[in-house]
Amino acid sequence: MTVSKIWVFAEASDGSVSSTTLEMLAKASELADTVECVTAAGADVAGELGAHGASKVFTVAGTEGKLLGPVVSGAIAAAVEAGNVPDAILLATSYDGRDVAGRLSVKLDAPVITNVADLAERDGALVGTEPVFGGTTNVLTKFTGTGVGIFLVRPKSFAAAEEPSGSAAATEELTAGDLGNTASATVTNRFVEEQTGPSLADAAVVVAGGRGLGESEKFQMIEDLAKALGGAPGASRAIVDAGWVPYSYQVGQTGKVVKPTVYIAAGISGATQHLVGMKGSKNIIAVNKDAEAPIFSIADLGIVGDVNKVLPALLEALQSR
Amino acid sequence: MGLDCFEPSRRERFCYLRVACGRIRSMNVVVCVKQIPDPADPGELDPNTKTLKRDVKLILDESDSYGVEMALQLVDNAGGGEVTLVSMAPNSEVGGLRTALAMGAAKAVLVSDDALSGSDALGTAKVLAKAIGRAGEADLIITATESSDGYTGTVPEQIAELLGLPSITFAKEIALDAGTVKVKRQTEAGYDDVESPTPAVVSVTAGVVEPRYPSFKGIMAAKSKPVDEVTIADLGVDAGSVGWAGAGQEIVEIAPAEEREAGTVVEDEGDGFQKIVDYLAELKVI
Numbered sequence: 032m033t034v035s036k037i038w039v040f041a042e043a044s045d046g047s048v049s050s051t052t053l054e055m056l057a058k059a060s061e062l063a064d065t066v067e068c069v070t071a072a073g074a075d076v077a078g079e080l081g082a083h084g085a086s087k088v089f090t091v092a093g094t095e096g097k098l099l100g101p102v103v104s105g106a107i108a109a110a111v112e113a114g115n116v117p118d119a120i121l122l123a124t125s126y127d128g129r130d131v132a133g134r135l136s137v138k139l140d141a142p143v144i145t146n147v148a149d150l151a152e153r154d155g156a157l158v159g160t161e162p163v164f165g166g167t168t169n170v171l172t173k174f175t176g177t178g179v180g181i182f183l184v185r186p187k188s189f190a191a192a193e194e195p196s197g198s199a200a201a202t203e204e205l206t207a208g209d210l211g212n213t214a215s216a217t218v219t220n221r222f223v224e225e226q227t228g229p230s231l232a233d234a235a236v237v238v239a240g241g242r243g244l245g246e247s248e249k250f251q252m253i254e255d256l257a258k259a260l261g262g263a264p265g266a267s268r269a270i271v272d273a274g275w276v277p278y279s280y281q282v283g284q285t286g287k288v289v290k291p292t293v294y295i296a297a298g299i300s301g302a303t304q305h306l307v308g309m310k311g312s313k314n315i316i317a318v319n320k321d322a323e324a325p326i327f328s329i330a331d332l333g334i335v336g337d338v339n340k341v342l343p344a345l346l347e348a349l350q351s352r
Numbered sequence: 353m354g355l356d357c358f359e360p361s362r363r364e365r366f367c368y369l370r371v372a373c374g375r376i377r378s379m380n381v382v383v384c385v386k387q388i389p390d391p392a393d394p395g396e397l398d399p400n401t402k403t404l405k406r407d408v409k410l411i412l413d414e415s416d417s418y419g420v421e422m423a424l425q426l427v428d429n430a431g432g433g434e435v436t437l438v439s440m441a442p443n444s445e446v447g448g449l450r451t452a453l454a455m456g457a458a459k460a461v462l463v464s465d466d467a468l469s470g471s472d473a474l475g476t477a478k479v480l481a482k483a484i485g486r487a488g489e490a491d492l493i494i495t496a497t498e499s500s501d502g503y504t505g506t507v508p509e510q511i512a513e514l515l516g517l518p519s520i521t522f523a524k525e526i527a528l529d530a531g532t533v534k535v536k537r538q539t540e541a542g543y544d545d546v547e548s549p550t551p552a553v554v555s556v557t558a559g560v561v562e563p564r565y566p567s568f569k570g571i572m573a574a575k576s577k578p579v580d581e582v583t584i585a586d587l588g589v590d591a592g593s594v595g596w597a598g599a600g601q602e603i604v605e606i607a608p609a610e611e612r613e614a615g616t617v618v619e620d621e622g623d624g625f626q627k628i629v630d631y632l633a634e635l636k637v638i
């Protein structure tokens with residue numbers, strides 16, 4: 032292999048590694064001889080990261096109560112300056128992943144290839160695929176320079192290893208150099224929104240509602256249907272922006288990427304930015320009163336009808352089974 | 353409320369008194385606004401240059417309208433100061449700037465230079481960072497979390513790093529006080545309260561405020577508001593670090609993606625729900 036070393040920025044919450052991290056590890060292991068991780072989650076995750084292919088985990092010191100961008104990018108830049116230079120660094124398109132990538136790009140004076148949905152080696156260089164125009168066209172990009180390639184990877188782009196078989200990774204602490212004023216933002220409080228049922232990103236069934244529901248009270252139908260199907264409720268950005276549901280419900284370019292077994296889109300037009308978040312679903316059902324709605328062009332089953340008629344009848348039928 | 357009933361610290365009392373006297377302190381906010389082709393008219397990739405064709409008129413990126421509104425509110429709440437716009441766009445485009453000026457921003461710095469064509473996010477950030485310097489002293493620099501057409505989402509942090517400033521991304525709410533900015537920052541699980549000394553860069557999430565519609569008076573006033581148009585030479589930016597010359601990435605191929613085939617589309621005649629039930633049963637989901 033011509034790609035010798037890839038680093039993955041590993042994110043975790045409550046001690047468990049994020050699914051996008053595991054997906055990136057699977058791809059990195061396929062592409063490079065050596066895969067190592069950089070994390071702010073502490074040495075505890077080294078077992079899980081090792082199992083998924085990392086031979087070493089660099090733990091970044093000094094992140095408590097800090098936003099990760101300046102500190103983690105500072106630690107990576109310090110390692111690179113000291114001569115530990117990977118061919119590429121993969122980071123998730125997540126809140127912290129983006130922050131780290133942006134800061135790191137300036138520190139290394141290297142660009143970032145963003146929105147990567149696939150990664151491959153061509154003539155010795157890593158090439159990132161970015162879907163554009165709602166996923167109808169793929170743009171393949173590579174770096175022209177010789178420095179570290181920074182890639183921001185979209186969630187659900189790769190399959191994580193099903194039977195991780197590696198052994199625990201060695202750990203080493205990394206410390207950022209002088210960060211000046213850049214790391215002076217501090218986190219004073221963390222709020223966790225309550226969640227019942229499966230998470231939107233991992234649910235086997237997603238029932239999503241859009242502006243076609245008409246009013247915010249009608250979203251209850253979506254919640255009820257999701258519950259009846261053991262799935263998670265989702266939403267288009269139109270109704271997130273309108274304040275009907277929290278942002279965490281949003282599916283799409285700026286929201287979550289989902290790939291459930293069944294995705295039900297109710298009163299959603301199917302704008303390109305929504306489609307990129309759910310096109311990978313195995314089966315798509317759409318309910319929309321407009322036969323011309325773009326969502327029908329990707330639906331396996333499309334019902335041209337009124338959500339106020341179809342959804343209550345569906346709920347009743349499901350509940351009486 | 354009387355001052356002594358809550359025993360304010362000296363600093364709080366000082367602020368309170370200043371608020372009470374009416375004219376207080378001024379907060380200057382810079383907002384980076386991108387001008388983009390109307391997303392309703394998606395455009396296409398130019399097969400020769402492999403960039404988006406941009407021969408259409410540009411409008412204010414909706415993502416940035418939230419930042420403009422947020423900035424106007426912060427300045428209003430402070431009781432003084434102004435909002436300055438910063439934009440990098442080809443062909444001296446001011447269409448989007450005029451919209452934001454009509455909303456209430458005071459002035460703008462526009463960087464327009466043929467050498468900028470082909471700039472990637474890092475090149476853009478280098479130019480914007482210099483242009484922000486030209487916009488004058490700022491307490492806060494606001495951007496959107498991602499642009500509608502580029503959506504790299506990296507420009508805000510790149511600007512902050514280039515300026516050596518702290519930053520808070522994905523802001524849902526912002527409170528600006530003398531020397532401190534407090535932000536509710538969206539997270540995977542909910543949100544974090546984050547605090548930073550100013551000046552700082554804050555990126556604003558779409559939909560968190562209701563952008564005002566420019567009034568007729570605002571639109572008329574915008575026509576005479578100052579737009580300081582500059583080139584990269586004016587900003588002291590090295591031409592080799594931006595545009596095609598500076599972009600450290602190259603498109604190697606543009607290919608159609610695999611199409612997802614449409615399935616059956618049926619008109620609901622009272623049995624639509626049953627078709628869904630049957631389909632779910634067939635998939636063994638129920």
Ligand SMILES: Cc1cc2nc3c(=O)[nH]c(=O)nc-3n(C[C@H](O)[C@H](O)[C@H](O)COP(=O)(O)OP(=O)(O)OC[C@H]3O[C@@H](n4cnc5c(N)ncnc54)[C@H](O)[C@@H]3O)c2cc1C
Pocket residue numbers: 240241242243244245266267268269270281282283284285286287297298299300301302303304305308318319320321324336337338339391414415498499500501503
């Ligand atoms: C940078 C950027 C990022 C974006 N990111 C996202 C994203 O992550 N996710 C996202 O979803 N959007 C995103 N958008 C917004 C996107 O472009 C659309 O505006 C949005 O998806 C539309 O939501 P909608 O389908 O609910 O609303 P609309 O487009 O208004 O569609 C409503 C639909 O409901 C149908 N309808 C109306 N009444 C009924 C009824 N009684 N019964 C059945 N059907 C009915 C209508 O026919 C229509 O098709 C983004 C936009 C930009 C610019």
Ligand SMILES: Nc1ncnc2c1ncn2[C@@H]1O[C@H](COP(=O)(O)O)[C@@H](O)[C@H]1O
Pocket residue numbers: 384385386387413415416438439440441473476480494495496497498499500502503504505506507508
């Ligand atoms: N050319 C530009 N002019 C002004 N602001 C910009 C420009 N490009 C990006 N920005 C700002 O940076 C944000 C993120 O952009 P992006 O990184 O392209 O997703 C945008 O929403 C703007 O606030």
